[in-house]
Amino acid sequence: MTRRVRKAVLPVAGLGTRVLPGAKTVPKNLLNVVDRPILSYIVEEGRAAGIEHFVFIVGRGQGAIEDYFDSMPEVEGILEAKGKVDILADVRRDLPQHAGQMSFIRQMAPLGLGHAVWCARDVIGDEPFAVMLPDMLMAANPPALAQAIAAHEKTGGNIVVVEPAPEGEAHKYGIVALDGQQGRLNRMTGMVEKPPPGTEPSNLFISGRYVLTPEIFKVLETQARGAGGEIQLTDGMANLMKTQAFHALEYEGTTYDCGDKIGLLRANVAFALARPDLAQAAREAIQALL
Numbered sequence: 204m205t206r207r208v209r210k211a212v213l214p215v216a217g218l219g220t221r222v223l224p225g226a227k228t229v230p231k232n233l234l235n236v237v238d239r240p241i242l243s244y245i246v247e248e249g250r251a252a253g254i255e256h257f258v259f260i261v262g263r264g265q266g267a268i269e270d271y272f273d274s275m276p277e278v279e280g281i282l283e284a285k286g287k288v289d290i291l292a293d294v295r296r297d298l299p300q301h302a303g304q305m306s307f308i309r310q311m312a313p314l315g316l317g318h319a320v321w322c323a324r325d326v327i328g329d330e331p332f333a334v335m336l337p338d339m340l341m342a343a344n345p346p347a348l349a350q351a352i353a354a355h356e357k358t359g360g361n362i363v364v365v366e367p368a369p370e371g372e373a374h375k376y377g378i379v380a381l382d383g384q385q386g387r388l389n390r391m392t393g394m395v396e397k398p399p400p401g402t403e404p405s406n407l408f409i410s411g412r413y414v415l416t417p418e419i420f421k422v423l424e425t426q427a428r429g430a431g432g433e434i435q436l437t438d439g440m441a442n443l444m445k446t447q448a449f450h451a452l453e454y455e456g457t458t459y460d461c462g463d464k465i466g467l468l469r470a471n472v473a474f475a476l477a478r479p480d481l482a483q484a485a486r487e488a489i490q491a492l493l
């Protein structure tokens with residue numbers, strides 16, 4: 204019997220160098236996809252998967268994220284008085300329903316994803332938890348994190364969501380090694396961050412949703428710096444794999460890397476085309492440009 208996954212860590216403290224200068228004054232996860240910030244979609248996905256408490260790992264200059272998830276009485280009051288109920292609902296949709304359902308932790312230096320996750324240890328405590336990389340927008344039904352949690356309920360232990368890397372690009376990612384491949388959920392035998400080209404153990408990369416056991420925090424505490432001089436979550440998980448089971452889940456859905464210029468553009472186009480109220484106008488606007 205596994206314990207329910209109630210909390211998710213959302214590390215947003217990276218520098219976002221690939222989307223500068225946009226990410227200079229606006230945290231990259233607050234950039235819009237169609238008409239709401241990337242983070243709005245991520246929190247929606249988390250809630251649909253049963254997450255009750257979101258733990259954001261933020262960096263300097265990212266106070267706007269906390270403000271985004273707070274109420275805005277002046278504007279809400281004006282919208283209410285004018286009867287603009289649709290806009291009011293949009294403004295309120297991402298707010299926590301109760302106090303204490305969102306925590307914000309400062310990562311004082313961007314030392315790497317492993318370090319960012321470790322910063323959440325006190326708030327997570329002794330229970331399995333999710334990690335959601337907020338620049339990876341995943342269009343899926345059921346939502347990607349729900350698929351990962353269902354896999355965790357089946358196998359116990361740790362789950363890493365993976366997908367095939369584009370041809371010839373596996374060396375740019377964290378790549379998993381599998382103990383045979385049967386269906387979408389397979390036991391892992393290893394993982395490596397940014398393997399030198401030609402040494403990749405598979406073409407499946409770790410794409411941004413995880414379910415981890417709290418033992419990862421002990422491992423990350425003493426984790427040495429790895430690729431890029433950063434404390435890598437992949438290295439920490441590889442160490443934990445010596446004592447705990449890890450499964451890779453090839454989820455069903457489409458990923459958009461919004462931390463990348465073209466990925467963000469693709470997400471905007473795809474999500475606009477998927478919106479019944481905008482699809483027709485979006486199609487016409489795109490076609491006129493071709």
Ligand code: UTP
Nearest residue numbers: 214215216217218219220221313314315316319
């Ligand atoms: P990335 O490497 O994709 O994001 O990290 P980045 O560092 O912001 O982007 P570039 O490469 O400079 O453009 C994956 C996730 O981990 C977070 C990032 O915010 C991103 O969501 N992260 C990374 C942290 O929170 N802290 C870190 O020290 C590093």
